[in-house]
Amino acid sequence: MLIVGIAGGTGSGKTTVVNKVMAAFPDNEVTMIPQDSYYRDNRALPPEERQNINFDHPDSIEFTLLVEHLKLLRMGKSIEMPAYSYLTCLRSEETVKIKPCRVVVVEGILILYDKGLRDMFDLKVFVDADADDRLGRVIQRDIVERGRSLANVLERYHKTVKPSHLQFIEPSKRYADIVIPGGGENIAGIEVLISIIEKHLLNSKS
DSSP, X not given: OEEEEEEEOTTSSHHHHHHHHHHTSOTTTEEEEEGXXXXXXXXXXXXXXXXXXXXTSGGGBOHHHHHHHHHHHHXXXXXXXXXXXXXXXXXXXXXXEEOOOSEEEEEOTTTTTOHHHHXXXXXXXXXXXXXXXXXXXXXXXXXXXXXXXXXXXXXXXXXXXXHHIIIIIGGGGGXXXXXXETGGGOHHHHHXXXXXXXXXXXXXXO
């Protein structure tokens, strides 16, 4: 099993990179695990306080559970991945069954920050993008997908997203084996990543 970690700032184009990688292989050979599924359940907090959670801070993620799940997959066992809602800031009672695959892609802004998680990756990737481009994507995504107002998105960006990026996410780039500048628009960089995965799959068959 090859475990690939794809990190990068919020709005950097990670999802685009992951989708292009996934599309290059049969469904039964590659599976994806989003870091977002492992945000801590905030049931103990009042609803109004949940809206102030800093999702760009390492404390918001249950890294130990994600590491445990990757270990189980590597052992050939299925896992029950949590399902998380940004609208309620809670984990669903339901889970998503993930079966072992030849390639597991883990995607998220902070996955290269935590050493325990970082050590699980056979290949570490950082998707880099200009700060203005990232902000534009964040505004569009949060308004459309998460029901936030423009004023709210900008307030969160300057209060938590940007400071956390500079403190936790950008420094984790130094751990990457591959840096893909330009986000999801860097076709050549994505093709290099796909070729590395293809080589692994080919070698594992021989």
